[in-house]
Every structure is written in C-alpha cells, then in structure tokens.
Amino acid sequence: MKSYIERFGKVLSYFIHDMGEMVFLTLRINQQMFVKPFDGKLILQQMVRIGVESIPVAITTALFTGMVLALQAGYTLETKIKGVSQFIGSVVSISMVRELGPVLTAMVIAGRNGSAVAAEIGTMQVTEQIDALFTLAANPIKYLAVPRFLAFTLMLPLLTIFADIIGWFGGLLVSSMKFTSSSVYIDSTRNSLETGDIMGGIIKGMFFGAIMAIVACRQGFATTNGAEGVGKATTNAVVFSFMLILISDYFLNAVLIAMHF
Amino acid sequence: MGQIVKIIQLKGVSKSFGDRRVLDSLDLDVYSGETLVIIGRSGVGKSTILKHIAGLLPADQGEIWVEGLEVGRLKEREMNELRKKMGVVFQYAALFDSLTVFENVAFRLLRDFKMVEDKARAWVKEKLELVGLRGDLLDLKPAQLSGGMRKRVGLARAIAVDPEIILYDEPTSGLDPVSSEAINDLIVDMQKKLRVTSVVVTHDMHSAYKVANRIAMIYDGKIIGIGTPDEIKNSQDPYIRQFVTGSVEGPMPVR
Structure with a gap:
C-alpha cells in the first residue's frame, strides 16, 4: 500500500515539476519573442511545415469525420428519434x-508535428x-522555440477553419446521398450555426497550438541519454x-460557453 | 612567450552532477597565446571545464574569469559579447543538420553581423581553406561530409569571427590517424597564424605532446600536475606516469 502511495506521489511530483517547467518555458518564449533579431525566415519555414505540409492529413481527417458524423446523425435522427433527418446539417456543422x-x-498535428519538433530539438x-x-550567441529559446510556438499558434486556427469547411462538406456529401x-x-x-460557434472553435485551435508547441519544445530541450532519450521525448510529447488538449478542451469549453461563444 | 597575461582563470571551481563530484575546488590559469592541453581519463570533468569557460554550465562554487570578466555574473548580452572572442570546437562537431556548410560557418556573420551573402561566401571560403577544405563544399549538408571533414567545418565555424580563444573538446577522438594528425597541425597552425589562446581537452597523448605548450593532468576533480610536454613526459608522479604511459598498473583503479 505504502509503495503505491509513494509511486503516486512520485508521478504527481514529476507532473507538477513538468507543468512548472512548461510555465517557465512559456514565459521565456514570450520574453524572447521581442528580442532582436526577428527571425521571419525561420517562422515562415515552420509555418510551411506545420500548416501547408499538414493539409493532406488535415483534409482526410476532416472529410471522414464529417462523413461519419452525417452517417451517425442521419441514422439516429431517422431511425431512433424518427423523422427529424432535416436537422443533420445543424448536428454536423455544430459538432x-x-x-x-x-x-x-490538434490531435493530428500533435502526432505529426509535435513529435517532429520534440525529436528535432531532442537530437540537437x-x-x-x-x-x-x-556559443554562437543564438539563444535556443529564441532560435528554436519562438518560431515553432508562433507557427503552431497561428497555423492551428487556420487548419481548424479548413477542417470545419471540409468536414461540413463531407457531411453534405453523405447526407445528400443517404x-x-x-x-x-x-x-x-444556416438556421443553427452562429459566428460564435465558429469563433469558439478557432480560439480553441489557437490554444491547442500553443499547448503542443510548449509541450514539444519542453520535451525536446529536456532530452538526455542519446537516441533512447530522443525516442522517449518524442513519445512523451505526443x-x-x-x-x-483533451483536459484543456473541457475547461476551454466551460469558459467559452460562460462567455456565450 | 614574453608577456604573461592570464586570459582565463578558474578559481576554486567545484561542480557536482547528482552525488558525483566532478570538479573539486579546481584552480587553473591559461596564459595569453598559449595552447594548454587538459588530459585525464574519460569522465573526470575535462569537458565540464570547457563548458564552464564557455558559459554553458554554471559552476556550483568558485569563479571563472575570461578576459577580465567573471563568466557567472554576466548578463546574456554581455556573455554574447564575450562569446564573439571565443570559438568552441565540439567533440562531434555539433554542426546544425538543417543548415548547409556555408550557413553553419557563416551563422554569426549572417545573424549578428548582418554580412551580405556574397561577402559572407568569400569569407567562409577563406576560413574553409584555412582548415584545409575546398570551397566547393559550401552548399553541402553536414550529413554528406565525413567525420574528419565535419570536424574541420566545426573548426571553421569556431574561427569564423576571428576569436581570441578557441576551446577544443576531444578534437582527435574518433578520427583515423591521418585525419588526427591533420587536426593537430591545424591546432598548431591556428596558434601560429591567428595567435589565439587554445584550451584543448583530450586523452590522446600523441596529440597532447604535439600541440601543447603546457599540459595539465586532472584527476579526482583537481589538477594534479601541470608543465611542459617534456616535464609531463618525464614526471615521476605515479598517477601522471600511469596515464601518459597508458598502463593498467598504477594507483588509478581500472574501472
């Protein structure tokens, strides 16, 4: 019994330590963001990697999610609740x-780019x-973490908008066929979707982008023990x-709903 | 060496990693223009000394002075100013994988000094020639180079801003004898051509004898002997004798 409590305490203390380190990293990133020189090229490079190069997987994910949603909503509304399949559009678009x-x-990008960032910084x-x-007078937080943080935080909302449109379109396909x-x-x-719904989703995307950037950079910088350590950092980052993302999603929703988004 | 200026000073420096004490109130002076070689077995804190001097690792106790400035007390901007006078050659070169040879060597020129690309390319070519590499490597990635070439590019990057001090971490480890000899020649050349002060960490005695003005032996967190290559070669200290002759017999336990 005691050993379980001990182990739980250990895990908890690691967790608190990790969270503290991440808060610290966030502060340092925000401080370094405004130090010259401004690394426009590096930020652009990361935006391409995170945004543009993720479009195929983002499309696939969103398209099939929208299609599945329409299928499930259609089945539920038509056969379970019976005869209210005219609401598929609102169910799909709002969800x-x-x-x-x-x-x-966010999950797909965390798996694809969060892992890559942790592996890259970890190897470095x-x-x-x-x-x-x-030694070359380049602060690694500024040179590595700031461009990634900005790219994740800017590109996730854009990818979210993209996913919204594609997913809605996937729903349209399935719904009109079946x-x-x-x-x-x-x-x-049109009757149910409001700007607030869309805005709320975009704000969440921004937060998720910031979270995965911080987690991935922190895991990368904390890497020790060679190749094994890089593997561990990558897994941990994801x-x-x-x-x-899932935990903060609940709380973000609670706040957004309270703010009438 | 006519004038004796202490350009680097370590005063009572201690450092522990966890329970393991690596440096135990260690004192060391490096004179302007000399090449000081630090020898000792693996894991005795040789590289830690370099990291202290380069300001990469804070000491637990003691002071590190470089060019009249105390490294531990400098703000980031001041440290970066000091780093302009310091080049570090890493054990495995530590070139940036994502950048080309040119971008690696020109890193500071482009980023800090805002040199235009054409001028930087000519500058980098000159530095590459100085370390015995051809200028046509400029657009290759580090992964396309051999170990010896990578080390040379690392050296070219370290000397890109004409430093007054160069720190070498195991410059010949993992290289074939010919490449090792070429690196040794380079270290001697740098001292002659650029009049730099060098601190070299190695356990390669052949290299140490070749490049050093003085050799310092570190054991158990302290400098146990320091002197010219001849003095070290002929030292009667049992620890130094065991190390320089590479003997299993002696006071140092073979772990």
Whole structure:
C-alpha cells in the first residue's frame, strides 16, 4: 500500500515539476519573442511545415469525420428519434465547428508535428547543437522555440477553419446521398450555426497550438541519454499533448460557453 | 612567450552532477597565446571545464574569469559579447543538420553581423581553406561530409569571427590517424597564424605532446600536475606516469 502511495506521489511530483517547467518555458518564449533579431525566415519555414505540409492529413481527417458524423446523425435522427433527418446539417456543422474540427485537427498535428519538433530539438540537445547555438550567441529559446510556438499558434486556427469547411462538406456529401437533399442540409446549417460557434472553435485551435508547441519544445530541450532519450521525448510529447488538449478542451469549453461563444 | 597575461582563470571551481563530484575546488590559469592541453581519463570533468569557460554550465562554487570578466555574473548580452572572442570546437562537431556548410560557418556573420551573402561566401571560403577544405563544399549538408571533414567545418565555424580563444573538446577522438594528425597541425597552425589562446581537452597523448605548450593532468576533480610536454613526459608522479604511459598498473583503479 505504502509503495503505491509513494509511486503516486512520485508521478504527481514529476507532473507538477513538468507543468512548472512548461510555465517557465512559456514565459521565456514570450520574453524572447521581442528580442532582436526577428527571425521571419525561420517562422515562415515552420509555418510551411506545420500548416501547408499538414493539409493532406488535415483534409482526410476532416472529410471522414464529417462523413461519419452525417452517417451517425442521419441514422439516429431517422431511425431512433424518427423523422427529424432535416436537422443533420445543424448536428454536423455544430459538432464539427465547436468540437471535432479543432480537437481532431490538434490531435493530428500533435502526432505529426509535435513529435517532429520534440525529436528535432531532442537530437540537437544530445548532439550538443543546443550548446553550439549558445556559443554562437543564438539563444535556443529564441532560435528554436519562438518560431515553432508562433507557427503552431497561428497555423492551428487556420487548419481548424479548413477542417470545419471540409468536414461540413463531407457531411453534405453523405447526407445528400443517404438522407436529405443538399438544400435541406444547407438550410439546417444556416438556421443553427452562429459566428460564435465558429469563433469558439478557432480560439480553441489557437490554444491547442500553443499547448503542443510548449509541450514539444519542453520535451525536446529536456532530452538526455542519446537516441533512447530522443525516442522517449518524442513519445512523451505526443502523449502529453493529447492529454493536455483533451483536459484543456473541457475547461476551454466551460469558459467559452460562460462567455456565450 | 614574453608577456604573461592570464586570459582565463578558474578559481576554486567545484561542480557536482547528482552525488558525483566532478570538479573539486579546481584552480587553473591559461596564459595569453598559449595552447594548454587538459588530459585525464574519460569522465573526470575535462569537458565540464570547457563548458564552464564557455558559459554553458554554471559552476556550483568558485569563479571563472575570461578576459577580465567573471563568466557567472554576466548578463546574456554581455556573455554574447564575450562569446564573439571565443570559438568552441565540439567533440562531434555539433554542426546544425538543417543548415548547409556555408550557413553553419557563416551563422554569426549572417545573424549578428548582418554580412551580405556574397561577402559572407568569400569569407567562409577563406576560413574553409584555412582548415584545409575546398570551397566547393559550401552548399553541402553536414550529413554528406565525413567525420574528419565535419570536424574541420566545426573548426571553421569556431574561427569564423576571428576569436581570441578557441576551446577544443576531444578534437582527435574518433578520427583515423591521418585525419588526427591533420587536426593537430591545424591546432598548431591556428596558434601560429591567428595567435589565439587554445584550451584543448583530450586523452590522446600523441596529440597532447604535439600541440601543447603546457599540459595539465586532472584527476579526482583537481589538477594534479601541470608543465611542459617534456616535464609531463618525464614526471615521476605515479598517477601522471600511469596515464601518459597508458598502463593498467598504477594507483588509478581500472574501472
């Protein structure tokens, strides 16, 4: 019994330590953001990597999510609640825009780019490239973390908007093939979807982007023990990002709903 | 060496990693223009000394002075000013994988000194020639280079802003004898051509004898002997004798 408590305490203390380190990293990133020189080229490079190069997987995810949503909503509304399939459009669009667009996009990008960032910075750490940056008068937080942080925080909302549109379109495809006409789907969307729904999703996307950037950079910088350590940092970056995205999602929703978004 | 100026001073420096005490109130002076080689077995804190001097790692106790400034007390901007006078050659070169040879060597020129690209390319070519590399490597990535070439590029990057001090971490480790000899020649050349002060960390005695003006042996967190290569070679200290002759027999336990 005691050993379980001990182990729980250990895990808890690691967790608190990690959270503290991440808060500290966030502060340092925000401070370094305004130090000259301004690394426009590096930020652009990261935006391409995170935004542009992620479009194919973001499209696939959103399209099939929208299609599945329409299928499930259509089945429920038609056979369980019976005869209310004209509301598919509102179910799909609101779930997509408020929840699945931002969250699933964030998950996919955390898996794709969060892991890559942790692996890249982790490798640089264990091969002394981070030390080399210091000796060349380039602060690694500024040179590595700031461009990634900005790119994640700016690109996630854009990818979310993209996912919203594609997902809604996927719903339209399935709904018009199996349940209602496309004009009913479009009308239903128009009648229920509000700007606040869309804005809320975009704000969440921004937060998720910031979270995964911080988690990935922190795991990268804290890497020790060579190749094994890089593997561990990469796994941790993805697992912690997923956890923090889901946990913060609940609280963000609570706040957004309280603010009438 | 006519004038004796202490350009680097370590005063009572201690450092522990966890429970393991690596440096134990260590004192060391490096004179202007000399090449000081620090020898000792693996894991005795040789590289830690370099990291202290380069300001990469804070000491637990003691003071580190470089060019009249105390490294531990400098603000980031002041430290970066000092780093303009200091080049570090890392054990495995630590070149940036994502950048080309040119971008690696020209890192500070482009970023801090805002040199235009054409001028920087000519400058980098000159530095590459100085370390015995051809200028046509400029647009290759580090992964396309051999270990020896990478080390040379690392050296070119370290000397890109004409430093007064160069710190070498195991410059010949992992290289074939010919490449090692070439690196040794380079270290001697740098001292002659650029009049730099060098601190070299190594356990390669051949290299140490070749490049050093003085050799310092570190054991158990302290400098146990310091002198010219001849003095070290002929030292009667049992620890130094064991190390320089590479013997299993002696006071140092073989772990």
